[in-house]
Amino acid sequence: MSDKRICFIGAGNMSRSIISGLVNSGYSPQLIEASNPSTGKLQALQADFAIKVTTDNLAAAKAADVIVLAVKPQLMQQVCAALQSLDLSNKLLITIAAGISAARYSDSDYLAQPVKLIRTMPNTPMQIGTGMSGMFAPANINDEDKAICNLIMTSGGQAVWVEKEADLNLVIALAGSSPAYFFLFVEAMIKAATELGMEQQTARALAQQAALGAAKMLLENPQLSPQQLRQNVTSKGGTTHEAVETFIQGNLSGLVKQAMNNCIARAEAMAQEF
Numbered sequence: 658m659s660d661k662r663i664c665f666i667g668a669g670n671m672s673r674s675i676i677s678g679l680v681n682s683g684y685s686p687q688l689i690e691a692s693n694p695s696t697g698k699l700q701a702l703q704a705d706f707a708i709k710v711t712t713d714n715l716a717a718a719k720a721a722d723v724i725v726l727a728v729k730p731q732l733m734q735q736v737c738a739a740l741q742s743l744d745l746s747n748k749l750l751i752t753i754a755a756g757i758s759a760a761r762y763s764d765s766d767y768l769a770q771p772v773k774l775i776r777t778m779p780n781t782p783m784q785i786g787t788g789m790s791g792m793f794a795p796a797n798i799n800d801e802d803k804a805i806c807n808l809i810m811t812s813g814g815q816a817v818w819v820e821k822e823a824d825l826n827l828v829i830a831l832a833g834s835s836p837a838y839f840f841l842f843v844e845a846m847i848k849a850a851t852e853l854g855m856e857q858q859t860a861r862a863l864a865q866q867a868a869l870g871a872a873k874m875l876l877e878n879p880q881l882s883p884q885q886l887r888q889n890v891t892s893k894g895g896t897t898h899e900a901v902e903t904f905i906q907g908n909l910s911g912l913v914k915q916a917m918n919n920c921i922a923r924a925e926a927m928a929q930e931f
């Protein structure tokens with residue numbers, strides 16, 4: 658385990674997920690600090706994980722070896738501007754913000770000095786050890802810095818390096834945003850079941866256990882394609898066929914492709930906007 662001091666600028670949903678992954682994997686809470694303007698989330702993080710907290714971004718960043726930039730993309734420029742007075746030359750920066758390119762944080766832009774910065778895209782399941790992250794390291798990042806980033810991003814799940822920065826936007830569409838797609842699907846199933854007369858709690862129990870079962874079937878049968886696993890559920894002339902045909906007739910795969918394209922397009926637009 659590393660002895661690097663890690664600070665999180667922004668203590669929202671995603672920071673909480675990463676901090677949870679870190680602490681649950683044995684990283685010393687004394688080496689972790691979170692900074693946020695309001696104190697509610699900080700108090701909850703302190704109570705749950707015994708990490709250090711502050712409302713002073715500059716002090717947290719100054720004391721840290723690794724600074725995780727975890728505010729909303731539209732606030733990133735102003736948050737970085739307030740860190741410009743620090744000497745960042747010996748620190749590793751990790752951004753988790755969607756859209757904003759690694760180059761924007763450089764000496765000619767947000768941080769106004771040369772920095773070592775890795776751009777990543779995690780997802781919230783990190784908080785329960787089942788996260789999936791993408792990471793992109795520009796050419797000036799050495800192996801030691803890559804190793805600490807890898808340690809942080811794998812503390813709550815899996816992580817992959819992408820060679821091309823543009824691939825991070827595909828990671829957003831596939832893994833960063835996609836937990837929401839699955840939640841939406843389960844939401845729709847529960848809604849339909851309750852409209853058909855089932856009690857909400859029972860409908861949720863059934864839908865979420867089926868989702869878990871399907872996810873584990875995928876994980877534990879790498880030799881079988883998702884299509885084959887689907888076919889194994891689908892009896893000829895049976896019930897599943899009717900349901901699956903309904904999705905196919907409704908062009909589910911076209912809709913998924915459109916949703917992922919829109920997700921990527923939004924990340925690209927955010928790169929211009931912020």
Ligand SMILES: NC(=O)C1=CN([C@@H]2O[C@H](COP(=O)(O)OP(=O)(O)OC[C@H]3O[C@@H](n4cnc5c(N)ncnc54)[C@H](O)[C@@H]3O)[C@@H](O)[C@H]2O)C=CC1
Binds near residue numbers: 670693698729732
């Ligand atoms: N939520 C998700 O599933 C994922 C989010 N991300 C990225 O993570 C970043 C944060 O997203 P969330 O955690 O969802 O947002 P969030 O809104 O839950 O958290 C952002 C936090 O930043 C704080 N904040 C606002 N101004 C600040 C300032 N000046 N200094 C320090 N903190 C400040 C807010 O009070 C809030 O607690 C975004 O850039 C997003 O693109 C990346 C992957 C997944």
Ligand SMILES: O=C(O)[C@@H]1CCC=N1
Binds near residue numbers: 833
């Ligand atoms: O919705 C967003 O923009 C962020 C990035 C991926 C998940 N949440």
